[in-house]
Amino acid sequence: MTLRITDLHFGYGRRKILHGVDLTAHKGELLGLLGPNGSGKSTVLKNIARIHTPTSGSFRWDETVALEDLRRRELARLVAYVPQTIDVSFELDVREAIVLGRTPHFAGRPTAEDWDHVDRAIELLGLGPLVGRSVTELSGGQAQRVLIARSLAQQPSILLLDEPTSALDIKYQLQTLRLARQITRTAQVAAIIAIHDLSQAARYCDRIAFLQDGHVLAVGTPEDVLTAERIEQMYGIEVSIIHANGSVQVIPRDEPDSTVALESATAAA
Incomplete structure (x- = not known):
């Protein structure tokens, strides 16, 4: 199964944020969204979750389910969104906050099964x-860990x-990144993560999409997408790319200790 995002446009009035974004996220895959601040990473996620309403575009799950046509409760059974911060206007303890992730699955009060999902998320x-x-x-x-536990209890x-x-x-x-990758694979979830750290994205994401000014510039494996030329183009910094033990490390060249770090990474390889 695949989540397919096609020709996604979004803006605030005359200010356009996303310009024809096309992306796919496959079941069992962790897709990383990378890019400078303001590139549109969070905005893409909020459009999928229907926190924002796109100007145009479509979201298809398994080619047949149109996310934009689902009722809120139906969407919540399918999609879990973890925001950057938790915002509650009334007192909730940790278990009560996490069980909110189960609300699409029960009517009235949570069942024993719902609380079992909550307790497993707490343990994880x-x-x-x-x-x-x-x-x-x-x-x-x-x-933040409570928010992630709430999303896991939701079983998206x-x-x-x-x-x-x-x-x-x-x-x-x-x-958290290890857990995200583990859940993606074991539960066969299609997961998309907005992330800043290039080396962590390279280590934990199956594929990476680079966004800049609301456009998708490149999509592919970390080995294919993370190049020194592309990173300099996007972030304005020079880096060295080290391939070691099947992973990719991104090391800024303009840091005082970059030579030492480069030698250490090379030795580790």
Whole structure:
């Protein structure tokens, strides 16, 4: 099964943000959206999730299901969206916040099965010590992990992650990306992640799409897409690309320790 985004246009009044975006995300694949700030990464995800209404374009799942035609509850059974920050206007503890992901699946009150999904998500994200605490008391990183757990409890077919590691320390960044890749493959989810870190995207994403000024400039495997020339074109910095042990590392050349880092990466290879 494939999520197919075709000729997506979006803007605010006369300000155009997306210009004919075409993308596909396959079941069992983690697709990374890369690009400078303002390139349209988050906007693409918000259009898929129907937080924004596109000027034009279509979203097809399995070639037959038009996401734009689904009712909200039907869409929520299919698509889970993880925003950059959690926003609640009333007190919820961690389990209550996560069970909100199950609302498309039950009527009235959550069942024992719903709470089982919640508890599995809590275990996967290492949130056990936080159970019972209000989400308003959590740090930004802890709250982000609650959002991800909520999306997992939702059991989506399409998972949209909007810079989910931006508020996390390095330990939880890597844990979250490993988990995203694991869930994508084991649950056969089509996942799209907006991400800034080029090396992390190269390590964890199956394919990468580069966006700039609302246009898709390149799509392909990290090895094909992450080139020094393209990164300099998009970000205005010179980098070295190191291929080591089947992964790609992006090392800025203008940092004082770049020579040491380059030698270390080469030795590791």
